[in-house]
Amino acid sequence: MKPRLDGRRAALAAALLALALVPAVADEFYVVLFTKILVLGIFAMSLDLLVGYTGLPSLGHAAYFGAAAYAAMVLAPESAPANLLLTLPASVLVAALLALATGALAVRTAGMYFIMVTLAFGQMAYFAVHDSPYLGGSDGKLLFARPVVAFGGAAILDFAEPQVYYLLVLACLAGSYGILRAVVQSPFGRVIQGIRVNEARMQALGYATYRYKLASFAIGGAFAGLAGYLAAYQAEYVNPKLLGWQESGLALVMVILGGVGTLHGAVLGSAAIVLLQEFFSELTSHWMLLLGLFIVGSVIWLPHGIVGIRAWARRARTR
Amino acid sequence: MDISFYVIQALNGIQYGFLLFLVASGLTLVFGVMGIINLAHGSFFMMGAYLALWLARHTGSLFSALPIALLFATAVAFLAERLAFRHLYRRRHLDHVLLTYGFILIFNELQRILWGNDVHSVPAPDLLAGSIPLTATQSYPVYRIFISIVCLGVAFGLAVAIRSTRFGMAIRAGVVNREMVEALGIDTNKLFAAVFCLGAGLAAFAGMIAAPVEAVYPGIGETFLIVSFVVVVIGGIGSLRGAFVGAMAIGLADAFGKALMPQFAGIGIYAVMAALLLWRPQGLFGEKQA
Numbered sequence: 001m002k003p004r005l006d007g008r009r010a011a012l013a014a015a016l017l018a019l020a021l022v023p024a025v026a027d028e029f030y031v032v033l034f035t036k037i038l039v040l041g042i043f044a045m046s047l048d049l050l051v052g053y054t055g056l057p058s059l060g061h062a063a064y065f066g067a068a069a070y071a072a073m074v075l076a077p078e079s080a081p082a083n084l085l086l087t088l089p090a091s092v093l094v095a096a097l098l099a100l101a102t103g104a105l106a107v108r109t110a111g112m113y114f115i116m117v118t119l120a121f122g123q124m125a126y127f128a129v130h131d132s133p134y135l136g137g138s139d140g141k142l143l144f145a146r147p148v149v150a151f152g153g154a155a156i157l158d159f160a161e162p163q164v165y166y167l168l169v170l171a172c173l174a175g176s177y178g179i180l181r182a183v184v185q186s187p188f189g190r191v192i193q194g195i196r197v198n199e200a201r202m203q204a205l206g207y208a209t210y211r212y213k214l215a216s217f218a219i220g221g222a223f224a225g226l227a228g229y230l231a232a233y234q235a236e237y238v239n240p241k242l243l244g245w246q247e248s249g250l251a252l253v254m255v256i257l258g259g260v261g262t263l264h265g266a267v268l269g270s271a272a273i274v275l276l277q278e279f280f281s282e283l284t285s286h287w288m289l290l291l292g293l294f295i296v297g298s299v300i301w302l303p304h305g306i307v308g309i310r311a312w313a314r315r316a317r318t319r
Numbered sequence: 320m321d322i323s324f325y326v327i328q329a330l331n332g333i334q335y336g337f338l339l340f341l342v343a344s345g346l347t348l349v350f351g352v353m354g355i356i357n358l359a360h361g362s363f364f365m366m367g368a369y370l371a372l373w374l375a376r377h378t379g380s381l382f383s384a385l386p387i388a389l390l391f392a393t394a395v396a397f398l399a400e401r402l403a404f405r406h407l408y409r410r411r412h413l414d415h416v417l418l419t420y421g422f423i424l425i426f427n428e429l430q431r432i433l434w435g436n437d438v439h440s441v442p443a444p445d446l447l448a449g450s451i452p453l454t455a456t457q458s459y460p461v462y463r464i465f466i467s468i469v470c471l472g473v474a475f476g477l478a479v480a481i482r483s484t485r486f487g488m489a490i491r492a493g494v495v496n497r498e499m500v501e502a503l504g505i506d507t508n509k510l511f512a513a514v515f516c517l518g519a520g521l522a523a524f525a526g527m528i529a530a531p532v533e534a535v536y537p538g539i540g541e542t543f544l545i546v547s548f549v550v551v552v553i554g555g556i557g558s559l560r561g562a563f564v565g566a567m568a569i570g571l572a573d574a575f576g577k578a579l580m581p582q583f584a585g586i587g588i589y590a591v592m593a594a595l596l597l598w599r600p601q602g603l604f605g606e607k608q609a
Contacts, residue, residue, distance in 0.1 A: 057413055105593055108600045112356055112412060112556060116548040117596065120589050123545050127585025245545065249358070249420045256417045286432055292424030299417045300406050 012264075019170055023163035032234075035166045037267075037274045038173045039230045044254040044266035045180055046223030051252070052261030053184050054216040055196030056107065059115050059248050060122025061224055063102070066243030067125065068095040068225030069232035070135055076143055081155070084147040092225040098125070099221020100214065107213040110199075122248050130240040140239025147233060159233070169230050173267070176223055180263055183219065192216045253295060259307030268306045323453045328574045334463045334532075336570025337470030341525035342543050343550040343562040344477065345518025351557025352493035352514045355404060356415045359422035361544025363519040366392050366426065367526025368535045369434055372441050381444045381531065388527055389520060396519030400512050408511070427537065436537055441530040466528055473524070474563065481559060490514060494557040546573075549592045555605025564603060 019038075023031050043065055050056040071091035076082040102121045109117050129135050146165060149157035159165040183189050194202045195209050202209050232238050241247065250273065258269025276294060280287030304311065346360050367388060374384030399422065407414050442448070443462040450458035481487035489510050492500045501507050525543075533539065550569050554561025569588050576587035583590075595603070 051413065057416065059416065105596055108596065112350060113552060113600070113602070113605075115356060115412065115416065116552045117592075119545060120549050120552065120592055124586045124589035124593075127589075131582070131585045245541070249416075249423075252413070253417055253420055256413050260413065286428050288424045289428035289432075292421045292426075292428065295421030295424065296403060296418055299414050299421065300403060303410065303414065 037271045038169045041267035041270040043227035044270045046220045048266040050220040054192040058118040060118035062247035063122040063125035064095040064221035064224040065228035068228035069238045072229045072232045073238045081145040082147045083150045091229040095225020096222035100218045103217035126243045143236045259305030265307040332571035332574030334467045336567040340566035341521045343547040345521040347562045349518045358419035361540035362426035363522035364526035364543045365540030367523035368530045371527040371530040392523030393520045400515040438536040443531040555602030558604035561604035
């Protein structure tokens with residue numbers, strides 16, 4: 001057990017180091033592309049906590065992603081950069097509170113009901129933003145500039161450069177991974193995984209499963225919010241599509257494609273989808289058709305996602 | 320606001336509710352019998368609407384377009400079930416979501432390739448293009464009443480078929496206990512294909528007759544799909560009666576919501592759903608923990 005764990009640590013450290021070197025070796029185009037992968041990677045990881053560990057297949061997760069993006073927009077000054085140290089925690093808090101409020105209702109349901117209820121709440125959030133002239137309606141709104149880290153009125157770190165912003169996103173991804181990994185390995189994490197396998201048994205053991213599910217839902221919402229904040233400032237633009245069900249669906253596709261219940265699989269899924277989108281859109285303007293065919297094919301032939309490819313290849317060899 | 324205002328809103332709500340019922344009944348049957356969550360169900364609605372648009376232009380009449388489009392949509396559903404869905408019956412709900420999400424992307428892009436991004440309108444058939452005067456200034460289009468009557472007929476036929484045919488009996492049994500149906504010697508392979516085609520056919524039919532009152536636009540499938548989800552959640556999975564009550568509740572809530580509180584029109588129906596879930600998490604007619 002121990003050497004395997006160390007091997008995994010080493011692989012993780014190597015992956016992080018390689019990612020940190022991207023701005024040093026690659027064009028700005030790739031830096032921006034990788035920023036997108038990492039932002040959606042955080043988003044997909046936050047969903048994996050719900051889907052893969054707690055057994056809550058949410059189809060409305062983009063509501064929290066988008067809520068934090070809009071919070072970032074509302075909190076940003078009209079014509080000056082916002083202070084990251086204030087607006088980032090505040091935006092994450094908005095997402096977490098929204099997840100707590102909607103989750104309080106949603107986690108009362110299970111299975112297919114849960115999928116549909118989260119979808120409905122996601123659409124509710126979408127229309128709330130879409131129909132609000134104050135938030136920019138269907139057009140969305142521009143953000144003035146990337147945020148800065150400021151202490152006592154003096155900006156000490158500026159994220160206007162895409163390379164610097166990339167490193168911020170990478171640090172957030174590493175931090176999120178570390179925290180989520182710690183969460184799923186904690187006693188709390190054991191309980192939510194127990195709920196996924198057999199909720200009735202956990203109840204019989206005396207756990208108030210509702211509270212655990214709700215807490216997990218809110219944590220997932222908070223990290224989706226972190227990703228949403230970063231996404232808003234990457235594009236320096238927010239629009240209602242950030243909360244739409246397509247966004248939720250795509251995150252779910254990333255999680256399932258990467259491999260459910262692994263955390264790092266979610267990041268791989270995000271990379272696969274973003275790179276495929278890029279690759280297919282080079283080929284044809286009808287890239288969604290190719291992506292759809294790819295998804296249909298992969299779900300039929302690749303039931304355990306990207307992280308399952310190794311086991312799949314091993315089986316194929318021995319056959 | 321006089322009485323005719325309420326009459327018009329009620330008629331609109333009922334007509335919208337009937338369309339929702341046709342879409343939601345297929346959704347709830349496919350859920351109930353096959354255990355499949357089909358996000359691509361709305362795509363069949365969209366397919367119906369666009370086929371109605373295209374065939375009505377070529378054949379000159381919506382009525383002659385109806386059977387061709389219905390046959391085509393059912394054939395597509397049959398192919399999708401045989402080639403893809405069949406492999407996933409024993410898999411997790413998550414895989415169903417993934418598969419059907421992929422199908423949505425495919426269907427939406429095909430729609431864009433064939434018909435583009437424009438919003439189209441389909442004229443009502445000449446025979447039904449008129450209006451019935453209600454008061455001196457207000458009237459009500461005949462076509463909307465026609466939709467309600469046709470849907471009522473379909474709903475009635477569906478209810479009779481489910482209640483008193485052998486096929487209907489297998490469906491009802493499948494909702495209660497799928498394994499038992501298999502054990503009793505009913506070929507679930509055929510049953511599933513039939514239920515899937517029935518559901519898709521109902522959705523496509525709804526799309527076709529809805530085309531003249533709803534504009535035909537990209538994304539129309541998802542709009543109806545998501546509202547149908549709300550209907551199914553309210554009614555309870557697998558319950559046709561639930562789907563009917565839910566569809567009428569949402570149809571009326573939507574019509575009166577838009578007319579009386581337009582600023583909350585978008586979120587109104589979701590608020591209705593949230594309120595109901597507080598009271599009954601398994602829906603009105605659902606079994607506990609479906």
